[in-house]
Amino acid sequence: MPASRLPVARVLPMLGLAHLDRPFDYLVDEKFDAVAQPGVRVRIRFAGRLVDGFLLERLGASDHGGRLAWLERVVSPEVVLTEELASLCRAVADRYAGTMPDVLRLAIPPRHARVEKESVAENQRAENPGAEDPGEITGPGMSGWERYATAASFLRATLDDRHPRACWQVLPGDDWAVRLAELATEVAAAGRGAIIVVPDQRDLDRLAAACDPYLGERCVALAAGLGPTARYRRWLSVLRGQARVVIGTRSAVFAPVADLALTVVFDDGDQSLDEPRAPYPHPREVAVLRSHATGTGLLIGGHSRTTEAQALVESGWAHDLVAPREAVRAAAPRVEGISDDDRRIDGDPLARSARIPATAFDAARRAVAAEAPVLFSVPRRGYLPSVACARCRTHARCRACNGPLSMNDRGELACRWCGRPELRYVCPACGARAVRALMVGDKRTAEELGKAFPGVPVVTSGGQKIVDEIPEGPRVVVATPGAAPRAPGGYGAAVLLDTWAQLDREDLRAAEESVRMWMSVSTLVRPASDGGRVVIVADAGVSAVQALIRWDPAGFASGDLAQRRELGFPPAVTMASVDGPAPAIAAFLDLLALPPSAERLGPVPLPAGVRRPAGLDGEGELERVLLRTPRVVGRELSAALRAGQVLRNARHDDTAGIRVQIDPPTIG
Template identity: 75%
Template structure:
């Protein structure tokens, strides 16, 4: 007898079913293997969860069709984690397993397993960790096999990849497993380079860029116990590491970590669930801090791991904002209105004269990435998909979403045919700086042309968020432009993301004792700007969390968004048995910049409804949403195109 979870993709069938096992398949039909079963007259894939001596099903049982592979790819730990994630996000276990287990490649499974690596793990130098308050106690807990949970605030100028590699080596040297999740391939490349000399082949990198065959081969190495340390992007948080002792999620506020596939689990939350289930250690780190991480600290579930203020002040660059009473910009009356004020040019010239590179950070790539009607200032939108229009350096208009050229623009509000720039992109900025700093090399990094590192020497680098190159010995100065575009977005996380980006840029600049300077073109009195000037992301995260509590937004409350065509959303809402005290917000039009659910016409009448309840009732809300999904699928109602997200990362 075998208990099997069929991969059906229907909420009302998200449960195991019992099947008879033929004697010929008995040896291969082990828990965790892939199987094929007949369900409702058709053959479907599934996972064998457990073997049973008998079944409680009173009716007739079908036979297991075949064992696809004897490889036990679904471990008990990952099966339990998938169930917990599905419950947390009102999803189904098959959807979570699609994220957790890569597609099978038969040839890879048939290859002879590689010999166990004989690389001896190099003992790391942990001196930099002892510079943090509580660093010694944290390391001691790891060495003793305990499970500390910390929110690590990286020091200015810190090399995160080197620090994470050191932690991995400490745990792996005790024969236990480590999972490290970073936002993107650039971060992964740096981390892999830092891990190689300490861990050798005991560390494997998992990322979609490897290709399906190479990725499955490495994933099998982890499953078979050949590798102890896994580093990777989003889905690496599910890696089947043996005897997991430590999970690390770095820079959890990066939007690259937002899972675009249902049920949309965030790696930070998956790591929290996994640390709880396995009683293992957890580190959530970064130069900035999210409100979610701060909530874990304030609840007592995690502890701070931060450097003393004297150390932070010595490591950070000098940071200047723009204010009316700032004597440093006396004589520059246009400082508050100019896109690049005199104080910024002064900082850049000083750094260039000293032979150091200078970084200019702009929010968007392109030439003029955002335009509006010149007559009424209404945002210029695509007639096909309603996406925002942009202009290239030849003056051509095109949609940023679908790429459709707009040859005859006409404003939908006033009928105007001319446009004006709302934002200047990296290429236009590079043109302006090329004229301002004659003879100085200009380097751009963004979009599909990202530069990883620049050499020392006088040069100007123009980069978009997340694409800023590292300078070999740090930048002499950095200028943060168009900060209004980051702060004025109608998004719950606008200020949090702005601070995160600013700190990532400032962390690349030399300490103020070596002449490093950052100029942020924003009002120095603003709370987010003060967080950068003081280099105090913890206080800012606490401020953000306090605001979320007052306004009733995650993580202070549990919230779910329901997006889709108006009629489908209304029909789905009738199926939800909401927990007591749940409040509905909306319906409202789907916020600008939020893509419609898969398979839905962008031109349709799309709406969003938010459901909000107390944090303690979060599980009840998720259960109610899942029950509504079950009812929806069981009735075969025409509510296609509904997207349900629990604690969505984007609300506004």
């Protein structure tokens, strides 16, 4: 018998097909009336099979003229899809031309029945706070933010619901984790909620250690590495209002925090924040959508600045949260590049050709002599990550996949892409059989520096072996980007090696990512007033190098954004990539009703190193087509792409080999 009140349930089936990305009406049996509430998980029969779904709303009647099927069962009475979360997931799906079920899989972790039962007692204690009062939150205050001119007004605006949005430039040497912990504690002390998203587990552990002394159980960390059971338990504690602050990686931006006042995305240029699953939403954009829809505060921070964040500032949607230039100069180390105007460079004929010029060795020796550690940053792990013909300098490539060859510490050549060993290398250009190093990895660099600094301990950090912190005293540290350990009091010097490997990549974001990596390393060095020096082995006239020397990431991002406007690249425009086999791409493009202002670029071969679409992991030629529109009609492009996918699904065309991305993270 149907429920006497609101007998119709509107359900979204978790099918992931574009033409079925809409709610369907079902009848609610009287026995499910009490538990079939909006937001619960349900099971429905769809096309003859049982599928999962979410109940979106209850209705008094359906506008469907035919016969309605019955709701099979309510999986759990837990309301996991809140109204605010449902609106956010729908907005993300529309923004990225995806389906709402795919976004829901990113936003809501899989259910664990045992965890839901275990958490009932905790939920009861949360509903009766007098039974177990955790006490007031006492934080360290905001004294650490005093060097940032508008930090106090930003916090007041956040707590007063005046919807502040800012881009935070972290001062050199400042402990970003402690600053964010202070900010989150102030928000939680006011009875409000906060979300902080960081790139990876290492950053998350550091932030958790900073938050724990002040927030304790009021702060939970959400990350895939927790495992499904622990992650769902913590997610439920957030849903039930037992935690006010959520810290985590990518998917934490969807956390259902009660009375949310502030969302923070730190280091938004880190590639770890690029979502590998469809529809590939970036946490920064999700946070922007959430802030716009709910009116909550938003803080995008980092040592450098992405062009996307700079575009928000220049549009007036967000504002700068930076320290005065005199504070930046006082905190920054002295940065030196390779310049023709430098007499030391002019007197060293090998300065430009040597991998480690005399100026870099001088900085390192001075740091070691002062009983301070020195950091050498290399862009790759291993021994000789890149080799070339010893005679003609042609890059050594794999004969199977054309990937770059590398050499291990045993002198064996193998492909970095497919792993195929190269037993007998012959240069296709000149026929030579010998190779030379194009790039030296951390292992080989550590060997060379161990000979140059006898008696000084050498530490390597990168790959599976990452060192978080080193003890005091002189040490030589060789680390890959993002793996540099912290040193008590900071490093005495840092040397940035093989910078060409970062700058010369055929990638739109090569310069932006280079500046980000260089600044993340340089911020670990002591201020210039304490003798801190950074030597970057690169031409000082390059704009990216100048950004580091002047410590002006916002200025560099502004110039980069201006160039992208001129060339028509994101974020100045909305761009979509369609990857796959040529016939499938052509058939898909024929279905699109693109805006009149849309431009089509390509097809071109899929750039090397780009992840192949799902279902096409084997060999075969793949292509990429770019679709570009002005930013003001970006929604129309997303709608056209989604409509095209609906038509393909409805016609039962094979869509496994097509990947559609809005503003793809890599444009080669």
